[in-house]
Amino acid sequence: xxxxxxxxxxxxxxxxxxxxxxxxxxxxxxxxxxxxxxxxxxxxxxxxxxxxxxxxxxxxxxxxxxxxxxxxxxxxxxxxxxxxxxxxxxxxxxxxxxxxxxxxxxxxxxxxxxxxxxxxxxxxxxxxxxxxxxxxxxxxxxxxxxxxxxxxxxxxxxxxxxxxxxxxxxxxxxxxxxxxxxxxxxxxxxxxxxxxxxxxxxxxxxxxxxxxx
Numbered sequence: 001x002x003x004x005x006x007x008x009x010x011x012x013x014x015x016x017x018x019x020x021x022x023x024x025x026x027x028x029x030x031x032x033x034x035x036x037x038x039x040x041x042x043x044x045x046x047x048x049x050x051x052x053x054x055x056x057x058x059x060x061x062x063x064x065x066x067x068x069x070x071x072x073x074x075x076x077x078x079x080x081x082x083x084x085x086x087x088x089x090x091x092x093x094x095x096x097x098x099x100x101x102x103x104x105x106x107x108x109x110x111x112x113x114x115x116x117x118x119x120x121x122x123x124x125x126x127x128x129x130x131x132x133x134x135x136x137x138x139x140x141x142x143x144x145x146x147x148x149x150x151x152x153x154x155x156x157x158x159x160x161x162x163x164x165x166x167x168x169x170x171x172x173x174x175x176x177x178x179x180x181x182x183x184x185x186x187x188x189x190x191x192x193x194x195x196x197x198x199x200x201x202x203x204x205x206x207x208x209x210x211x212x213x
Contacts, residue, residue: 006056013060016048016079022086024093024108024120025068028078031102036078039103043092046084052077067114072106079108086110090124 017023028036028051040049054073061068082089097103108115110123 009053009056010060010063013050013052013057014064016050016081017061017064017066020081020083022082022089022108022110022115023066024080024082024089024115025072025106026078026080026093026097027075027104027106029076029102029104031100035100035102039092039096039100042096043080043089044084046082047089047092048081048083050079050081052079066109066112068109069107069114072108087123087126090120094121094124 031039036049036051043049054077057073057077057079058068058070080089080093093103093105097105105117105120107117108120110119115123
């Protein structure tokens with residue numbers, strides 16, 4: 001790939017990293033163009049599933065300030081850049097991987113925190129953001145000044161408040177909102193709730209191998 005094209009590819013990846021709330025790194029070895037297209041459609045408009053080159057991805061992640069373990073960028077790699085609900089994206093990837101075992105979920109990043117494959121699976125088991133927000137609706141009625149902030153809050157904070165509402169009395173849950181909930185809780189299903197198809201280079205109908213690692 002000529003240097004100009006590499007710079008353009010890196011810049012595009014940096015934009016994806018900067019615009020995403022979460023990224024999920026996968027290995028797509030053996031998937032056909034049709035299967036990758038089906039996966040992109042299943043993930044919806046708010047997630048871009050892009051086949052990437054590992055060397056360029058490392059450079060782009062560094063430029064975007066995103067920490068990705070080197071072990072995740074080995075072999076044919078494709079990344080789901082999630083701009084919508086990370087839970088829905090995780091569910092889509094998990095369900096597709098169950099039906100198509102050639103797709104391997106390796107890990108990723110959520111709200112700046114590293115995710116293992118097990119973390120992604122745990123996020124997929126959680127309620128969506130809409131469901132979580134519904135669970136704290138009663139608390140928001142009592143605390144209207146907090147409502148606007150909560151709807152913009154990180155997914156982990158919403159999940160923590162939903163858990164408080166389930167496990168405690170409304171008064172306790174309201175106190176949790178007033179006190180605020182800070183700190184990463186990735187990796188525990190009870191604490192974390194966990195784009196249109198991109199015009200990225202797709203693999204061939206036969207198992208694809210990347211041109212460059």
